[in-house]
Amino acid sequence: MAKTLNNLKLKSRQSIIGWAFVIPAALLIFIFYFYPIGRALFLSFQTGIGANMQFAGLANYRRLLSDNLFKTSLTNVLTFLALQVPIMLTLALALAYLLNDKTLKFRGFFRTALFLPCATSLVSYSLIFRSMFALDGFVNALLTNLNLITSPINWLANPWTAKLVIVLALTWRWTGYNMIFYLAALQNIDASIFEAAVIDGAGAAARFFRIVVPMLRPIILLTAIVSTNGTLQLFDETFNITNGGPANATISISQYIYRLSFQYSPRFSYAAAISFVVFILVAFLAMIQMRVGDQR
């Protein structure tokens, strides 16, 4: 009896300490994210510019239903999401698995080289991507020499090939970034588990799917949520490589928001409404991912 009471006291003491650990961070997020988000939400129910704001109810949200550019940009980012995130995360996992092998030569070099794309400046890499995929660029020359195509492809002028270029660019830039999360997590997995599997006679593929993937689930969940969020808020690549073209085939939601806020006659309240639709969408996807992946 006394022991359980003691235990209970200990538990609640620990819980309080736990709260003390999390509250400073939570407070900062409430001040610097949720308070401004609240302001933005309030703004999304208004119309007007600057000091001339009027309450407009759901008008901004109703407007979304007939906004073709919004629909196009939403479809674009969902296409990028469906194509790119699975490819990138699988590739990142495979690379992390290969690089976690202690007998691998040049590990440091491979690890550094694969990470570097996300550190490379956007200016130089978009310059390179645009010139590589030019009509007389490197990619067409390569494919022609390999006899894979007979006439050069105008990559950035065709809606689907332009989308493909964006997917390639995203994969190029972010695979190594995701890989280092997996690598860090693999470091935390006890090496003896792998050794036991080797003695067990499990092949490389079996070890990968039966041990690595389940063990990495918490981090896979993290990268899935972050990549989903990143893709839905995509801006850099489409802004710098295709500028949303051809004919809006690659325009992203964030780019549309940017135009509405800073290039066009400013429509912050409408931009805020779009932000909230994205927010709800990402939150919904994240919720599903948490359901599937966040089990202890």
Next chain:
Amino acid sequence: MRRSQVKVLLCVLMLSLLTSSAAFANQTVTVWAWDPAFNLYAMEEAAKIYAEINPDVTINIVETPWDDIQTRLTTAVMAGQTGTLPDIMLIQDNALMKNVIDFPHVFADLTDSGIDFSQFADFKVSLTSVDGRNYAVPFDNGAAINALRVDVLHEAGYELEDFKDITWSEYIEMGKDILAKTGKPLHSIVAESPDLIMAGLQSAGTWMFDENGDVFIANNDVLKEVIEVYVELVNTGIMVQVNDWEQYITSFNRGTVAGTINGCWIIGSIVLPEEQKGLWGVTNMPRLERSPNATNYSSQGGSSWTVRADSPNKDAAIDFLAHTFAGSVELYETILPSSGALATYLPAGDSAAYSIPHEFFGGQAIYAEITDYASRVPQVKYGVYNYEARDAIGVAIAQVLAGRDIDSALMEAEETVRFLMEF
């Protein structure tokens, strides 16, 4: 570094002129502009000139790119903190009307400030005024030029003169011949960039909005003709499309095309390759045929100086501009040779500096030539929704080149712009 030099100079002058009485005691006028070879340089020279007139005022020049000026301006106005903005801002002409109308009371009305706006090129004054009130001191000249490689023309048996005062069909006719004989297209363009379309519209005194500010895209015959010309230029191979600005510059710097059509500021990029010295010439751009008011003159790009209305240094800022950009021929004479910054201040055009021959262009007196073009550019109003319309036209071009008919593409563009205007 540059700024501190100006400051030091001003301090020295201040000390030496301590006794002189000035209207604005110890004020600092802050300026945002973005091009060190061009408008920033001009601003520094202006500061030097003004230091002799009014040494009590310090001009503090802060390099800020145009896109960043727009972002900061919008943020400051939306946050109700216009005090964070500088006293003088350089604003792109195509965004000026939008900012003046959307953000009333931010920009000072300069109409009755004593600045004589009749001394500037008409088209520029038209771009910088709203409802008959002037909101900016016009600065650089974006008069459209057709710059051509005279050696390539000679190779095909043509002269620069053959391209003066011509129509687009004459241009295309000669372009086909030159392409066949030399293998060189006449010019290049960034794919989906509507710049050439815009230049074509203004050359006929038309825009994507009518006098009342309503969208004028779907039934705009001038626009339709410009797009037809554009499509033919692409289809005949006379104009090559490239993916970005860098490839555009490279195409004439490397001589893969025989020329370019753009605002006259493009000269700064044309003169880069030393080996092409003396090979270039400048003439006016081709004109439309079906459009009634068609001319061979247009404008592309350009910017102007605005003053913040609620600034405590407003009067000093206006006085500074009045004595320099709107009153000093000396300033324009100083900045022209090293920066090629062509003025829209007409008295400067009579200056001897403007008629000196330019070696890169085979000794042609291009500055006098371009100043003449500028005086003939038709007036238009870019309007509040200019960027919205530009983007919609860019999409329409891509659709038309992919096979869509012009009418339905323009119909969709008009609907897009209308939708963006309705709030």
Next chain:
Amino acid sequence: MTKSKIANVLKYVFLFVAAMISIFPLVWMFISATNTSGDVLGGRLLPGTNLLVNFRALTARADIGQALWNSLRNALVATVASLVVCSIAGYGFEVYHDRGKDFLMRVLLLSMMIPFAAIMIPLFMMVGQLNLLSTTTAFVLPTVSTAFLIFLFRQSARYFPRDIIESSRLDGLSELGIFLRMYIPVMRSTYATAGIITFMAAWNNYLWPLIIMQSEESRTMPLLLSNLVAGYVTDYGLLMLAISISVLPTIVIFLLLQRSFAEGIVLSVK
């Protein structure tokens, strides 16, 4: 035997090709820093002799030392502050998890799903009212606590063996002591990862410093870079040198911290 040998060769070929594709733009950028503007645009792949000219032009054009120092100071302060605040929170969310904390974590996660453009005006107003414009504090405040980093530490804390916590408690270590003396050393690779990505994000941050860094003395590297492409004529040799300089710190930080991936950590779970 031969089959696994072939697989081994294929593995190296695959990694080698992937590594080459990954570093090509970076290598090209460094090479371009030694070339003239025209050669950069012409796609020249060989080093040139223009490095000194580009360097002189760059230093005459902009105060790159000041911008580097501003970026470095902002990014280091932001990184250290973030690691402290977020790692302890992530640890707290996992080790002391209960329904309330799980729920709060999910709420916090929502904060990363709003585009920055939507909240930057209220944030700008807050910073302006606090008179913090053009300060490192203003730069750091909104980025100290991020749901992403908290979540990363929470997920990583799952790999931290509970036995260590229990035995440390029996040894009389306080709860904070367990975090400081046990968790941090064991989670070195996670800290390294978090440090790299936080530093990189702070270093490359553009929109936020753009609106708050009003004085020229407070300009950061990304703002300086945007100055270099704003004119009618861009010098690409100079530009490539400037961006080469701007990515070096991130690479150095990565090279310093990446050793923690190599060493591997043997946990004494007994």
